[in-house]
Amino acid sequence: MLKDILRPVYRSLLAAIHAGKECRCNLCGKSFSKMKPPIGIHADGTTFLRTEGEAGYCWKCNSYPRVRAVWHWLENDYRIQEKANLQLLHIAPEEQLAEKLLQLPGVTYTAVDKFCEGYHYGEFVKHADILDLPFGDSSFDMVICNHVLEHVKNDAKAMSELYRVLKPGGTALLIVPIDLSLADTLEEEPDEELSTDEREERFGQYDHVRLYGRDYFDRLERAGFQVERKALPSVVVKDLALDPDLEIVTATKAR
Numbered sequence: 278m279l280k281d282i283l284r285p286v287y288r289s290l291l292a293a294i295h296a297g298k299e300c301r302c303n304l305c306g307k308s309f310s311k312m313k314p315p316i317g318i319h320a321d322g323t324t325f326l327r328t329e330g331e332a333g334y335c336w337k338c339n340s341y342p343r344v345r346a347v348w349h350w351l352e353n354d355y356r357i358q359e360k361a362n363l364q365l366l367h368i369a370p371e372e373q374l375a376e377k378l379l380q381l382p383g384v385t386y387t388a389v390d391k392f393c394e395g396y397h398y399g400e401f402v403k404h405a406d407i408l409d410l411p412f413g414d415s416s417f418d419m420v421i422c423n424h425v426l427e428h429v430k431n432d433a434k435a436m437s438e439l440y441r442v443l444k445p446g447g448t449a450l451l452i453v454p455i456d457l458s459l460a461d462t463l464e465e466e467p468d469e470e471l472s473t474d475e476r477e478e479r480f481g482q483y484d485h486v487r488l489y490g491r492d493y494f495d496r497l498e499r500a501g502f503q504v505e506r507k508a509l510p511s512v513v514v515k516d517l518a519l520d521p522d523l524e525i526v527t528a529t530k531a532r
Contacts, residue, residue: 288336288337288338288339289337291313291336291337292307292309292336292337294336295309295310295311295313295336296308296309296310297309297310297311298310299311300312300515300516300517300518301516301517302335302337302338302340302345302517303345303348303349303352303517304335304338304340304344304345304348304373304374304376304377305335305337305338305340305373307335307336307337307338309335309336311333311518312332312333312334312335312336312342312518313333313334313335313336313339314326314327314333315327315332315333315334316334317482318483319477319483320472320473320474320476320477320483332518332519332520333518335373338373339373340371340373340374341371342517342518342519342520342523343423343424343452343519343520343523344371344373344374344423345517345518345519346452346509346517346519346520346523346525347374347421347423347450347452347525348374348377349509349513349517350450350507350509350525354507354525355419355448357378357381357384357419358381358383359383360381360383360384360418361383362383362385363381363383363384363385363418363419364385364387364416364417364418364419364444365378365384365385365386365387365417365418365419365420365421366387366388366389366412366416366417366419366420366421366442367386367387367388367389367420367421368389368390368407368420368421368422368423368425368439369389369390369391369422369423369424369425370388370390370399370402370421371423372399374421375388375399375401379401386401387403387412387417388401388402388403389402389403389404389405389410390402390403390404390405391404391405391406391407392404407422407425407429407435407438407439408429408431408434408435408438409438410438410439410441410442412442413442414441414442415441415442415443415444415445415447416442416443416444417442417443417444417447418443418444418446418447418448419447419448419449419450420439420442420443420447420448420449420450420451421449421450422439422449422450422451422452423450423452424452424453424454425453426451426453426489427453427454427480427482427485427486427487427488427489428484428485428486429486430465430467430486431467432487432496433496433499433500436451436496436497436500436502437500437501439451439500439528440500440501440502440528440530443530444530445530445531445532446529446530446531446532447529447530448527448528448529448530449502449527449528449529449530450525450526450527450528451497451502451526451527451528452523452524452525452526453489453493453526454481454482454485454488454489455488455489455490455491455493455524456488456489456490457490457491457522458490459488459489459490459491460490460491460492461490461491461492462487462488462489462490462492462493462496463479463480463487463488463490464480464486464487464488465479465480465486465487471486494506494526497526497528500528501530501531502528502529502530503528503529503530503531504526504527504528504529505526505527505529506524506525506526507524507525507527508523508524508525509523509525
């Protein structure tokens with residue numbers, strides 16, 4: 278509880294120290310001279326500084342670059358603030374994005390996550406498994422599933438479930454870590470049970486079970502989706518301090 282009280286004060290102080298005009302966070306509205314360096318966590322809990330030059334986190338709200346990218350797309354391309362009666366499902370919701378979506382009067386917002394011991398979940402988040410979503414067919418106009426599928430062993434089943442609950446004509450934002458130099462995805466086989474150290478070495482993070490290659494888009498199409506990829510303009514990448522290689526991946530269910 279003390280951490281919850283002190284954390285906003287500490288972040289406000291950091292935001293003031295690093296205030297500037299070089300980049301900004303479109304979620305909390307603060308501007309900075311540079312973003313917070315991206316910190317990674319090893320399997321043993323120790324931390325490390327990710328590659329120098331990588332897009333960083335917001336000093337104020339701690340938003341990740343990929344979350345700022347998603348909100349930019351929702352606001353400027355999807356025009357979510359103009360939608361009415363939109364049924365939206367958010368898988369493993371990012372707190373900063375959830376706060377924005379909960380404020381939109383035209384959006385009925387549903388957030389789910391697979392609860393794990395040691396993690397804190399907002400009161401608005403319900404427990405659910407992406408492999409067996411507790412919703413009827415064609416329930417949602419929009420699904421946001423950002424950096425989730427790389428954690429799921431049976432991603433084909435997860436994609437099938439996302440397709441099932443999406444309405445015809447609906448759109449799913451399905452962004453994952455991807456190495457476009459790889460033709461084929463590197464992944465843990467169904468009968469394998471790699472250690473956290475082995476997963477980190479093979480896939481780049483201790484809790485990932487694969488590193489997607491270019492065949493990721495084929496996998497989505499096999500699940501029934503029509504896939505589109507969009508790179509954000511360089512001016513947006515600079516303004517929001519985004520990863521220049523990030524693409525917005527939208528998967529649509531045909532009408």
